[in-house]
Structure formats: C-alpha cells, structure tokens
Amino acid sequence: MKLLKLKVPRGYKMLCKNFEINFLTKTRVNKSANNDDLIELENDFYYPKETAFIGKNSSGKSTTLELIHICLYLLQFGRIPAAFFDEDDSFSLEVIFFEKGKIYKYCGDYICNKLIAGEYLAIVSEDLNRGDYNSNTRKDLSNINFTRVKDFIEKASPDTSCIHKYVNDGLTHLFVNYFEDNVDMFVPFYSIIDENYGKGSFMKLVYLFDDSIEKLAPNFDKKGKNDGFIFKRVNWKEKIVSDGYLKNNLSSGTIRGINLYGAAIVSFVHGSHLLVDELEKNFNKNLIGNLIQMINDPTLNKNNATLIYTTHYSELLDETKRCDNVNVLHREQDIITLKNMCLDYTQRTDMLKSSSFDQNAFDTTLNYNRLMDLKRMLRRL
Amino acid sequence: MKVAACEGKSELRLILQLLERGIFFAKAEELIDDRPIHMRQLKEIATLINTLDIDETIDVYRIGDTQKDNYDLSGFEARKSKITIYKVCTKPEIEILVIISEGLYKDFCKKHREHNISPKEYLKIYVKGYSSVEKYIESHDIVPAIKEYKRIKKHKDDELYLADLINDE
16 A cells, blocks of 8 residues: 555644645656666556655644654554544545555545544544546546545444555554654564564664674563563573563664664565654664665565655755655744645755755755844843 | 855954944844854855855855955855855955054065065064054054055955945944
8 A cells, every 4th residue: 555645624733724745756757767766556657665854843744744644544444543633623634545556535524522432533424436547647646537436334433434444454654753762562573574584583683783682582471472572682691571671771772773674674574654753863874874775675675665754864865866755844833834845946956955955945944033033132141 | 144254353353343333334133143253164154054045145245364265165056146255355464454554554565575574573573562453453443544455455356345344434
C-alpha cells in the first residue's frame, strides 16, 4: 500500500482548510537515469522513496507527520485514536492510496465523542471509491474516474471503518518517534529481523551501534512470555536484565540507533512507510545519510519501503536527488500551509538544496525582525 | 538593509562615534544587527544575513584602508544579485586621518617619500602621546580630517570615501 495523497477539508489543528499532501512525483522522470530513489507503481506512475518536510520551528512539521500517522493508522486499523483530538472536535479527511494495482479514495467525517466511541473517533459518514491509473492520469490524480466500491460497508461499527479490509499489508507504517527512546520494540524487531534475515541478524544491528555488546536477545519464561532480555557485554557475564536495566545501561544513541535502523529493516520486510520526526535528532549526518542510501538501495529495500521525515538539517536534503519530494511548511499566525520545493519556488539547478535552504530561499530560517526584537531587548540591560 | 563592515577596530570605533553623533548616513536600525560590525569577510555574519528575506536588498559598506581583494561571496549564491559591495577606503591606512587632523600631512608626505614610512610609524615617531586611532578620536573631532581627506586624495571610481558616509551636522 502506498499513500498517494491526503487532504483535510476542514483542517487539523492549525493546518489550513483543504491542507493537502501529494506524495507522488510532480515533475518528469528521466527514464534513462538511475531511478533507484523512485518506485514505479504502474507504467510511468512514480512514487518517491523519500518525502521530506522542512520548515522553521513550529511551522507544522510534527503536526503534518502526525496527520500522516493518523491516516496510515486508519488504513491499518480502521480507527482514528481520539488522543489526537479534543472532545467534540470534528475531523474530515480524504485519503487516496494505491493498493494492488488500484487507486482508492476514502472520504470520512469523524467526531470526537468519547461517550459514543471511547478511545477512538466516532464515524459520522464515510465513503470508498476506486479507480484505475492510466497514461492520461494527471500527476495530481485529479482526473481519475472513481466509482463507488459497492461492497464497502459504511459505518460498520461506530468507531471502526471497514477501510482496513482493503489494505492488505500487515503493517502500513512505523512512527519511530513513538518508541525511539525506549526498548519496547526490541522484542518485535528481534523476532521480525531474525525470522526474515536469519538467526543472529538482529545482533548485527546492535553491533553497528555498540560493539561492546556480545548478546542481546529477548528472554522468554517457561510459558513463552517475554520477560526481559538476555544481555552480555564483552568480558562480562551473561545475565537476564529488565527493560529498565537495558534502558539505563545502553547509551541513548544506541537505543535510538537500534530503533531507527530496526524500524527501517522492518519497513523493508513489509514495504511500509517509515515516519520519523526530526530525522537528524541525536545522530550524525553520516548515520542518517547511510540510512537514506539504504532506503534508496533496491538490493536492500526490496519491498519498496518509503521514508517520510521532517528535518532541520539542510544537508540531509542533498541526499535526495529530487526536489519535488521536499515540502516546505509555513505558519502565519495560526494557519499552517504547505508548499512544494519544486512547484512553488524558483530553484537554481546549479545550487545544492542545502545552500538554498541555508540562505533562506524557502523562508525557513529565523525571522530577522523577531531576532532583532529579542537582541534589542537584551541590549537594553 | 545596510551592512557597515569595518575591517579594523579603528574603523569600528570611528563609525560608532559617527553613529553616536547622529552624523552617519544611516541610522543604527537601518544597519544589520543595529550596529557596525568588525569583520574581514561577509561570511562571518552569514547566519545573520540569512535570516533576512531572500529578496531583501543588501548594501555592504566595506570600511577599511587599501582594499585590493574582493569579498568571497561563496555561500551567498542565492542572494548574490541582491548584494552590492561598496568599498569605503582610507589609504594607505586609517591613521592618515590623524596625520591630517594634526596638520602634518605635508610633512608626512615628505618623510614618506624619503623613508617610505607608513602613517602608523610616522605617528609613533613624530606625534607625542599618540597611541591609537581609537584613543585619538575620543578626544579629537576627526570629521574635519575625514572631509579634508576627500578633498586632497583621489580614489578609483568604484571606491567611496568615509566622507561619503557622513551627513552634515
């Protein structure tokens, strides 16, 4: 499944009305070039393996990623967690996704009413349409002839949509920030990685970040229930340790590294979307650059996993060859809008994206006047 | 936006004094960072410049002595067309203003021809109590010397004089 486009007609948090993200390529693809960074969903129908969101602080990057998470969560589980909303909030969305050769358009209206739906939003109305891609399809998908999916049961339950039945992937996405600082995902990562890549594969990941660890594996009790980890450092005795011990004794960089790369590997297995807010956080450029290269390497990323990330680190943008997959977020007072680096800005082809970014070509640096207001206040003392 | 880029501490002190007296051609708030800045290359304030809107016009007044080199504008490619550099020279050294102020310009020219002496060396030898331009301008009005300098010296066409940055009091 690939999320092609999403639109929020009434806005979400500070996102503007009709806030829209189009994940597809927007410019011509040179077929004779190396297009390892693209997925060809259909003939001439391309999808970038990376999508980046940039913008200054509080421009809406995290909100946007959260919205993508909500959409992907809906496609996987048929539900929208109420935790992202206030009581009585209403929420509408249009999601266009690609699944097994078909393009689906889901429209849903929801309301946050804990009495009706508890932990999830209550469905007010919903609709599912299906269409086909053909050579005349516009890059914004605006001319697809959608027809209603007849067997789609609307409001099958107050809080759960049947939409998830049309998404066959076991895992639509992983949002790394939800587990990046703890060891909760080590057990599923261990199981999935060792199961798919062979025994001992998870340790290769651990060893990449901390070569003093000889053994790190989930410990299971007699009933087969997970009970801490088997842990051994070089020259130390092997011991059974708790999650808390592991969290306190591994460096935060190691935990985050295992979580980020582990999530990427699991995404390779499932061909899912990998969501990371502030990709550069706590990592050096090389570590992130190598992750992006792995995403774009078809010999590693065999099931077309995609990376959707936000960043403040301009040099990361140079790791991606294209610019139509880089989106710039802006907030004016309480309205957040999105622009595309390729469509909405005049790009100098002789300049690195990072250089344009650093020179404020996308209005992403601090605001001079506000900075000076602060400096003047400090100078008055 | 204007940048008052001072190549030395003396130039910086001098521009600050002109600003304080209200005779500098720009107000402090018209200057980037509200002040003249001591720098050898524009790159030194790139992070501040890059908080300006990409379309903002930037006039850089590079205030120094003899300026044979040009600024390295790599890193400003996206806004290069909006940046204009004005060379504001005081040749051969800023100390020449003190010599003019002391009425010693003719004597200096003679000594310079005979011994190839620099303004700085001349001041140390022939002006009792002189220590630095910064100290000198604390107790002397240097503006008449700046204006006299423009009257007696001839610059290249693309070079401004300090006097060009002064409004009449």
